[in-house]
Amino acid sequence: MSITNTSIWRALKSHAQAMQSSSIASLFDDEPERASNRMIQSCGLTLDFSKSKASHETFNLLEMLAEKTDLKRKAGELTSGQMLNNTEQRSALHTLLRARPGEHHSDLADKYAEVEAALKQVERLSREVRSGAWVGSTGQRITDILHIGIGGSYLGPRMIDEALTPYNDGTLKCHYVANVDGHHIDHVLRDLNWESTLIIIVSKSFSTMETRVNATSAQQWLLQHMEQGDLDKHLVAITNNVTAACAFGVGQENIIPIWDWVGGRYSLWSAVGLPIALGYGFETFRALLDGAAEMDQHFLTADFHHNMPMMLALLGVWYHNFLNMTSHAVLPYDHWLRLLPDHLQQLDMESNGKSVTSEGKTVDYTTGPLIWGGEGTNGQHAFHQLLHQGTGIASIDFLLPLRPHHGRTEHHDWLVASCLSQSQALMQGKSAEEIDANTSDLVRSHKVMPGNRPSNTILLDQLTPETLGSLVALYEHKVFCQGMVWDLNPFDQWGVELGKILGENVYKMIEGASDPDSVDPSTNNLTEIYKSIRNKDD
Ligand code: F6P
Numbered sequence: 090m091s092i093t094n095t096s097i098w099r100a101l102k103s104h105a106q107a108m109q110s111s112s113i114a115s116l117f118d119d120e121p122e123r124a125s126n127r128m129i130q131s132c133g134l135t136l137d138f139s140k141s142k143a144s145h146e147t148f149n150l151l152e153m154l155a156e157k158t159d160l161k162r163k164a165g166e167l168t169s170g171q172m173l174n175n176t177e178q179r180s181a182l183h184t185l186l187r188a189r190p191g192e193h194h195s196d197l198a199d200k201y202a203e204v205e206a207a208l209k210q211v212e213r214l215s216r217e218v219r220s221g222a223w224v225g226s227t228g229q230r231i232t233d234i235l236h237i238g239i240g241g242s243y244l245g246p247r248m249i250d251e252a253l254t255p256y257n258d259g260t261l262k263c264h265y266v267a268n269v270d271g272h273h274i275d276h277v278l279r280d281l282n283w284e285s286t287l288i289i290i291v292s293k294s295f296s297t298m299e300t301r302v303n304a305t306s307a308q309q310w311l312l313q314h315m316e317q318g319d320l321d322k323h324l325v326a327i328t329n330n331v332t333a334a335c336a337f338g339v340g341q342e343n344i345i346p347i348w349d350w351v352g353g354r355y356s357l358w359s360a361v362g363l364p365i366a367l368g369y370g371f372e373t374f375r376a377l378l379d380g381a382a383e384m385d386q387h388f389l390t391a392d393f394h395h396n397m398p399m400m401l402a403l404l405g406v407w408y409h410n411f412l413n414m415t416s417h418a419v420l421p422y423d424h425w426l427r428l429l430p431d432h433l434q435q436l437d438m439e440s441n442g443k444s445v446t447s448e449g450k451t452v453d454y455t456t457g458p459l460i461w462g463g464e465g466t467n468g469q470h471a472f473h474q475l476l477h478q479g480t481g482i483a484s485i486d487f488l489l490p491l492r493p494h495h496g497r498t499e500h501h502d503w504l505v506a507s508c509l510s511q512s513q514a515l516m517q518g519k520s521a522e523e524i525d526a527n528t529s530d531l532v533r534s535h536k537v538m539p540g541n542r543p544s545n546t547i548l549l550d551q552l553t554p555e556t557l558g559s560l561v562a563l564y565e566h567k568v569f570c571q572g573m574v575w576d577l578n579p580f581d582q583w584g585v586e587l588g589k590i591l592g593e594n595v596y597k598m599i600e601g602a603s604d605p606d607s608v609d610p611s612t613n614n615l616t617e618i619y620k621s622i623r624n625k626d627d
Pocket of ligand 1: 239240241242291292293294295296297300353354439582585
C-alpha cells in the first residue's frame with residue numbers, strides 16, 4: 090500500500106492546508122519556549138529548527154509518520170547489515186567503517202576484521218609516506234599526492250580534505266582529478282614532479298570510464314620516466330576489483346580493498362579517505378571516523394523529538410511533500426565547507442532521485458528534492474534573491490561554525506551576523522506598510538518581501554575532524570530516513586547506467602567503429618559536426 094493511502098499521510102495533507110497560511114513568527118507566540126525547545130544538541134552540533142514552518146501538531150504528526158514508516162527499526166537494520174539494497178542484494182554498511190573497536194554489531198565480526206585490516210594498511214601507508222620512509226623510484230621523498238577518482242570516489246575525500254585545511258601541516262599536498270576533460274589532468278600534471286608524486290587510483294569498480302582514462306594518462310606520464318617495475322613506488326589503488334587493478338599495473342601490495350557493501354557515496358570512511366590520512370595524519374582520519382560513529386549512536390538511540398537526522402529528514406518530507414517546496418539549499422557559512430553542497434548533491438540525489446519503490450511500484454508522491462547551495466556570504470550577493478523573493482520556495486539549512494580557526498574577530502562577527510540575519514529576513518519578510526511612504530507603488534511592490542520562509546540552522550562548536558564527521562553522518566542518516574519514508578532503495582543508482590552505455594557507442598562512432606544508424610538523427614548530426622572538426626585538426 091502506498092504511504093499516501095495511510096491515515097497519517099492524509100492527516101498531514103489536511104494539516105498542511107491549515108499551515109500554508111500560518112505565520113512562523115506567530116508560532117513563537119504559541120510556544121513561548123520555542124527558540125530553546127526546538128533545538129537539538131549532540132556531537133558538537135546544534136540543530137536549531139525553531140524557524141521551521143511547523144507547529145506543535147506538525148511535530149506530533151511527523152513523529153507518527155516516523156513511527157508508521159518504522160524508522161527506528163530500519164536504522165537498526167541498516168547498522169546490523171540487513172540486505173537493504175535489494176536490487177543488488179547487498180547491505181549498506183558504511184556505519185561499520187567508522188565503528189569503534191568492540192562497538193560493531195555482533196553479527197558483523199568478520200566484516201569488521203576486514204575493515205580493521207584495511208584501516209591498518211591506510212595507517213601504515215600514511216605513516217610511511219608522511220615520515221619520508223616511503224620514497225619514489227629515484228629515492229626522493231613524496232611531496233604530492235594525485236588522487237584520481239570520480240563520484241563517491243572523489244567528492245567525499247575532496248570535500249573533507251578542503252574542510253580540514255586549517256589542520257594542514259603542509260607535509261603533503263593533495264591534488265584531485267575527476268573529470269575526463271583533458272584540461273584538468275593536463276593542468277595538474279604540468280605542475281607535478283613525477284619523482285615525488287604518489288598517484289592513488291580510487292574506483293570501487295575499477296571500470297569507470299573517467300577514472301580509467303585519467304589513470305592511463307597518469308600512468309603513461311610516469312612511464313615516460315621510469316620502468317614498469319618502478320611503478321610500485323608511485324601507484325596505489327583503492328578498489329573492490331583487485332584483479333582489474335593488478336591487470337592495470339598496480340602491485341598487489343599497493344591495493345587496499347573496499348567492499349561491495351559500501352556504496353560509493355558512503356565510501357569516504359573507508360580507504361577511499363586515504364588522502365585525508367595522508368594529508369592530515371591517521372589520527373585525524375580516525376577522529377573524523379569517531380565523529381561519524383558518535384552521530385551513528387545518536388541516530389540509533391535518541392527519541393524522535395531529540396534525533397537530529399530524523400528531525401531533519403521529517404521536516405524535509407514535510408516541506409517537500411506537503412508544503413510543495415521543490416528544492417533544498419545547503420548554505421555553509423564557512424569557506425572551508427564550500428564543497429559540502431557538491432558532496433550532498435551526490436549523497437542525496439543519487440540516493441533518493443527515484444520514481445519506483447524498493448518493490449518496483451511507481452510512486453504517487455514526490456521523492457528526493459533538488460539539492461543545491463554554496464558558501465555564505467558569497468551567495469547573498471548572488472542567488473539569495475531567489476530565496477527571498479522567488480516563487481520556487483526552497484527549504485534551507487544554514488551551517489555555521491561558532492569558533493573560527495583564525496583570530497580575525499571582526500570577520501567572524503560579520504560572518505555570524507550575516508548568517509543569522511539571513512534566516513531572520515527569510516522568516517520576517519517586509520510588508521508594503523514597512524516600506525518608506527515616499528516610495529512609488531511600482532517600486533514598493535518590488536520591495537515587498539513575502540517572508541514566512543522557513544530554515545534550519547546547524548551550529549558547529551568548531552569545524553574539527555570530529556564535528557565534520559558527525560555533520561556528514563548526520564546528512565547520510567537524514568537521506569536514509571527520507572528514503573525509508575518514501576519507500577525507496579536509497580543504495581542503488583540504476584539511472585546513471587544508460588548514459589554510460591550510450592556514451593560507449595557514441596565514442597565508437599567517433600572512432601568510426603559503430604554504425605550511425607545506432608543513434609537518433611540529432612545525436613548523429615552532432616557527432617558528425619564534431620568528427621569534421623576533429624578530422625580537420627588531425
Ligand atoms: O556512475 C555513478 C557511480 O557509480 C557512483 O555511484 C560512484 O560513486 C561513481 O560512479 C564512481 O564509481 P567507481 O568508484 O566504481 O569508479
